[in-house]
Structure formats: C-alpha cells, structure tokens
Amino acid sequence: MTQLFLEQALNGLQFGLMLFLLAAGLTLVFGIMDMVNLSHGSLYMGGAYLGAAAAQASGSFLIGVTAAMLGMAAVGILLEILLLQRLYQRDHLAQVLATFALVLIANDVVRMIWGPQPLLLNPPAALAGPVELFGFIYPAYRLLIIGVGLAVAVFLYLLITHTRAGMWVRAGAANREMAEALGVNVRQLFTVIFALGAALAAAAGVLLGPLLAVQVGMGENILILAFVVIVIGGIGSIRGALMGSLLVGIVDTLGRALLPTLLRAITTPEVAAHLGPALASIMIYLLMASMLFWRPQGLFPARA
Amino acid sequence: MSGQTRHRLEAALFIAAAALPLALQAFGEDYYIGFATRLLIFALAATGLNFIVGYGGMVAFGHAAFFGIGAYTVALLMAAGLFTAWIAWPVAVAAAALAALLIGAVSLRTRGVYFIMITLAFAQMIYYSVISLKFAGGDDGLSLEQRSTLVPFDLADPATLYWVTLVLLAACLAALKRLAASRYGHALTGLRQNETRMEALGYPVQQIKLVCFVIGSSVAGLAGALLANQNGMASPSQLYWTQSGMLLVMVILGGVGQRFGGMLGAITLLGLEEILGRLTEYSHFYVGIALLGVVLFAPRGLAGLWGRQK
Numbered sequence: 001m002t003q004l005f006l007e008q009a010l011n012g013l014q015f016g017l018m019l020f021l022l023a024a025g026l027t028l029v030f031g032i033m034d035m036v037n038l039s040h041g042s043l044y045m046g047g048a049y050l051g052a053a054a055a056q057a058s059g060s061f062l063i064g065v066t067a068a069m070l071g072m073a074a075v076g077i078l079l080e081i082l083l084l085q086r087l088y089q090r091d092h093l094a095q096v097l098a099t100f101a102l103v104l105i106a107n108d109v110v111r112m113i114w115g116p117q118p119l120l121l122n123p124p125a126a127l128a129g130p131v132e133l134f135g136f137i138y139p140a141y142r143l144l145i146i147g148v149g150l151a152v153a154v155f156l157y158l159l160i161t162h163t164r165a166g167m168w169v170r171a172g173a174a175n176r177e178m179a180e181a182l183g184v185n186v187r188q189l190f191t192v193i194f195a196l197g198a199a200l201a202a203a204a205g206v207l208l209g210p211l212l213a214v215q216v217g218m219g220e221n222i223l224i225l226a227f228v229v230i231v232i233g234g235i236g237s238i239r240g241a242l243m244g245s246l247l248v249g250i251v252d253t254l255g256r257a258l259l260p261t262l263l264r265a266i267t268t269p270e271v272a273a274h275l276g277p278a279l280a281s282i283m284i285y286l287l288m289a290s291m292l293f294w295r296p297q298g299l300f301p302a303r304a
Numbered sequence: 305m306s307g308q309t310r311h312r313l314e315a316a317l318f319i320a321a322a323a324l325p326l327a328l329q330a331f332g333e334d335y336y337i338g339f340a341t342r343l344l345i346f347a348l349a350a351t352g353l354n355f356i357v358g359y360g361g362m363v364a365f366g367h368a369a370f371f372g373i374g375a376y377t378v379a380l381l382m383a384a385g386l387f388t389a390w391i392a393w394p395v396a397v398a399a400a401a402l403a404a405l406l407i408g409a410v411s412l413r414t415r416g417v418y419f420i421m422i423t424l425a426f427a428q429m430i431y432y433s434v435i436s437l438k439f440a441g442g443d444d445g446l447s448l449e450q451r452s453t454l455v456p457f458d459l460a461d462p463a464t465l466y467w468v469t470l471v472l473l474a475a476c477l478a479a480l481k482r483l484a485a486s487r488y489g490h491a492l493t494g495l496r497q498n499e500t501r502m503e504a505l506g507y508p509v510q511q512i513k514l515v516c517f518v519i520g521s522s523v524a525g526l527a528g529a530l531l532a533n534q535n536g537m538a539s540p541s542q543l544y545w546t547q548s549g550m551l552l553v554m555v556i557l558g559g560v561g562q563r564f565g566g567m568l569g570a571i572t573l574l575g576l577e578e579i580l581g582r583l584t585e586y587s588h589f590y591v592g593i594a595l596l597g598v599v600l601f602a603p604r605g606l607a608g609l610w611g612r613q614k
Contacts, residue, residue, distance in 0.1 A: 105592035
C-alpha cells in the first residue's frame with residue numbers, strides 16, 4: 001500500500017508538472033491579453049509529433065525535444081503575428097471561434113503529414129529501466145520528467161520574479177493599459193511570451209509522448225485540464241499555475257489509482273472500477289466550480 | 305426588407321423545407337432525410353444556445369450537458385419501458401430545465417470568463433457522472449430499443465421524424481421571437497446592454513437571466529430527445545465539452561443574437577462537413593479555414609452578412 005501510494009503520488013507530481021508546462025503559457029495569454037486560446041493544446045500536440053519525428057530520424061531523444069521546442073516556438077511566433085494579434089481586441093466569442101478553427105486545422109495538418117496512426121516515441125534507452133529510490137522502485141524516465149519539470153518551474157519563477165522582463169510580464173498581467181502607459185511594449189513582449197509558452201507546451205508534448213500516445217486529438221483532453229488549472233490558480237499568475245497544476249495532477253492521479261480500491265470496501269469491484277476514475281474527474285471540476293463560486297480570482301490573483 | 309415580405313419569405317422557406325423529404329425520396333436519396341433531420345436537430349440546440357448567448361448575453365460553455373440530458377432521459381425512460389414521446393419528451397425537457405435551474409442559480413453568481421468556465425465545469429461533472437453510472441451504459445452509451453412512439457404518427461418512418469423535428473424547430477423559433485418582443489424580452493435586452501442600470505431601475509436581474517438560461521437549456525433538452533431518436537442511442541460524446549464547443553461555434557458562425565443565427569450556423573457547419581467529407585479526407589482543414597474567414601471578414605456571423613435582421 002505504501003509502495004502504491006508513494007508511486008502514485010510521484011506520478012501525480014509528474015503529471016502536475018507537465019500540466020504546469022502547458023498552463024504556464026496559457027495563463028499568461030489569458031491573463032495579459034484576456035484571450036481565450038483553445039489552440040494551446042494544438043501546440044502541445046504539434047510538439048509531440050515534431051519531437052517524435054525528429055527523435056526517430058536522428059535517433060536522439062534530446063534532439064527530438066530541442067526540435068519540438070524550437071519548431072513550435074517558431075510556429076507560435078508566426079501564429080501570434082499573423083492571426084492572434086487581430087483577435088486581442090475582439091470579444092471572447094470571436095476568439096473561441098478562431099482558435100477552435102485552428103484546432104480543426106492543426107488536427108488535419110498533423111494527419112496530412114504523419115497519417116492517422118499514432119506515432120511511437122520511445123524514452124531514451126539509458127532511462128528505459130526502473131531505478132531504486134529509497135528502497136522502492138520507480139521508472140527512471142518518469143523521474144527525469146519530474147526533474148525537468150521542477151527545473152523549468154524554478155527557471156520560470158526566477159524569470160518572472162527576478163528579472164526586468166519578468167517584471168514587465170507581471171505588470172502586463174496586473175493591468176495592461178497601465179503597463180503600456182508606463183512604457184512597456186506589451187505587444188512585442190507578448191510575442192516573446194507566446195513563443196515561450198508554445199515551446200513549453202511542445203516540451204510537455206514530447207516529454208509525455210512516451211507515456212501517453214502521440215495521436216491526433218491528444219491536445220483537447222489535456223487543454224481543458226490546463227484551463228481548470230489556471231482558473232484554480234488565478235488567471236495570469238505563474239505561481240497560481242504551478243500550485244493549480246500540482247493540485248490537479250495529484251488529485252487526478254491519486255483519485256484514479258486509489259478511489260477504486262477504497263470504493264471496493266463499500267461496493268462491488270466492477271462498480272468501483274467504473275466509479276473511481278469518474279469520481280476523481282468530478283472532484284477536479286467540483287474544485288474548480290467551488291473556486292469560481294467563492295473565490296473567482298483564484299488562489300493567487302494576478303490582476304490588480 | 306419589410307415585415308410582410310419577410311413573413312412571406314419565411315413561409316416559403318418552411319414549405320420548401322417541408323417538401324424536402326418528398327424530393328429526396330423521388331431521387332432515391334433517402335439517406336439524406338436522416339442527415340437533414342440531424343441538421344434540424346442541431347439547429348434547434350444551437351437556437352436554444354443563441355437565446356442564452358445572443359439575447360441573454362451569457363457565454364455558456366456547457367450546453368452539451370442539457371443536450372445530453374434530453375437524450376439520456378429518453379433512453380433511460382425507454383429502458384424502463386416508457387415508449388411514448390408524449391410523456392418522454394416533455395420529461396426530457398423538464399429534466400434539462402431542472403438541471404439548468406440548479407446549474408444556472410449557482411453559475412450566474414459569476415460573470416464573463418468565469419461564467420464560461422463554471423458552466424464548463426458543471427457540464428464536465430455531468431459528463432463524468434453519466435459515464436460512471438452503469439445503468440446509463442457507461443462509456444458505451446445507451447441504445448434505444450426503437451424510436452419513441454408518437455401516436456398517431458409513426459416516427460420509425462424517417463420522413464415523419466423529419467417533419468416532427470421541423471415543426472418543433474419552427475415552433476421554437478416562433479416562440480422565441482414572441483418572447484424577444486415581449487416585456488420580458490425587452491428587459492433582457494436592457495440587461496444585456498447595461499446590467500447596472502437595469503438593477504438600479506429595480507429589475508430582478510438574477511431572475512431574468514436565470515429564466516433565459518433555463519429556457520435556452522430546455523430547448524437543448526428537446527433537441528437531445530430528438531437526437532436520441534435520430535441516432536438510436538444516447539452517447540456520452542454528446543455530453544463532452546467538445547460538443548459544447550461545437551454548438552457555440554455554430555452560434556457564432558451563424559450570428560450571435562440573430563434570430564436565425566443558430567439555425568444558419570448549424571446547417572452551414574454540418575453541411576460543409578458533409579460536403580467536404582465527400583470530396584477530401586481532410587474536411588476539417590477546410591472547415592477551419594472557412595471559420596477563420598468568418599471571424600476575420602464577417603464579425604457578425606453569416607446572418608449579419610445580409611443586413612440587420614433581429
């Protein structure tokens with residue numbers, strides 16, 4: 001039981017950190033430009049595909065990750081300049097329609113290039129096996145992801161809280177007009193932020209590739225969880241995104257793993273196997289709804 | 305366009321739509337009767353959503369919940385042995401209305417982006433609740449033994465189901481038009497334009513919005529009951545958030561707050577998918593391009609292209 005619990009807690013941490021990579025970009029887009037971007041999941045999917053293809057071609061996982069991040073950052077810059085800049089001044093409905101259109105386009109472009117079959121992405125050979133950690137066994141690759149996720153989180157935290165550019169970002173999230181009036185070029189800054197967000201989403205895509213399937217539509221499922229995360233954490237707040245991600249990642253993973261076992265005590269195994277995962281998902285949305293009801297600004301409000 | 309011309313135009317459109325199954329049968333294209341029924345059902349659901357988004361000014365991102373509740377109500381009642389539409393469909397509408405009342409009462413405490421997110425959250429909760437229930441079929445959904453019985457009509461005949469759907473759609477459009485022109489409709493318009501002022505004038509703002517939310521969602525419940533009959537099943541995908549997104553896209557595409565916006569959007573989107581699906585494997589790509597074109601060049605949706613009609 002302890003082994004199971006610890007393992008699942010680590011899995012939750014790992015999933016939460018990957019959610020954070022996705023949510024970090026999303027929350028800044030949402031917070032600073034007040035833009036509902038449904039196509040963020042497509043950047044995640046594009047990253048996974050690009051990374052898997054590059055890793056297959058080169059035989060190196062690291063090259064795959066780099067190609068995915070650079071490639072999607074470039075796509076992000078193009079997207080931001082060509083299309084999204086026209087949408088910032090529009091209402092949320094227009095943004096929903098346009099970015100939903102992008103999701104449709106992205107899914108088909110991926111199918112055109114790589115076909116309808118899921119792509120196979122293997123973890124680097126050196127990390128394929130398990131490691132022993134304080135007396136219990138855990139896959140080395142998942143451990144690596146946790147390490148990378150933590151490193152990115154620290155890097156982003158330092159970037160946002162301790163650099164001049166980070167200060168501009170926070171100012172933009174707190175009050176865009178005021179920041180602009182004080183001389184911050186929010187537009188240009190934002191193109192950079194968007195590229196960074198795209199690269200992080202792509203990184204999450206490749207890193208999760210060996211664990212989940214690299215397939216069309218992979219972005220839609222995780223996108224909604226990322227939205228849940230940023231609403232819980234507070235729209236526009238990096239710190240909130242981190243806390244929200246960990247909360248959602250751990251509740252979701254632990255709920256899925258442990259609830260069926262717990263439910264078996266009060267109901268038949270079959271019903272428990274059905275009910276457990278669903279209850280875990282319901283809990284997350286219940287968390288989000290309660291947050292919106294009692295504290296709509298989120299755990300760490302960014303807006304002034 | 306004067307009121308009278310428009311009246312005649314609408315009547316002509318209705319007659320043309322009513323004659324469609326006969327024409328399709330004459331050409332031996334019976335498959336398209338079912339497809340046309342699907343179009344009308346989604347038009348109905350989108351019309352309900354357009355009432356909430358366009359008239360009520362509330363961007364609801366959980367419409368699939370009520371759509372699905374309607375479908376599941378019919379399927380569950382049938383599994384329990386109740387076949388008659390005269391009871392099952394009104395119960396489906398009532399179930400959707402009740403769910404909307406509860407969800408709306410909580411959700412309307414929030415606004416803007418937060419309202420989008422909280423309606424999404426509730427819809428997802430319903431989705432996961434339904435797939436966790438074994439008697440509702442879980443992930444597989446719930447099949448209908450047969451279509452509902454609607455004595456004296458025979459819904460097993462595709463054309464009859466089409467006509468019933470058409471009449472219900474026309475009735476809903478007419479009812480919503482009357483509602484929009486009523487005292488209540490004017491209060492709703494005032495609210496959309498300036499909520500603070502309406503509140504200061506003493507209008508019960510929350511109730512007015514809640515009633516709007518419930519009405520629009522009930523229409524989706526009815527559409528769901530029809531879709532269960534058309535598809536022969538209630539499926540969980542009907543409850544998933546992508547379905548809510550699809551319905552919202554239909555409304556925006558057609559024209560937010562335009563009387564025929566929901567209908568126009570549903571027919572255009574599904575029609576485009578069907579036609580392009582025959583021509584190319586990558587129909588969504590072109591649908592996406594078309595949607596982008598609408599966002600950039602027709603900001604008020606398709607219905608906004610030809611003049612201001614409300």
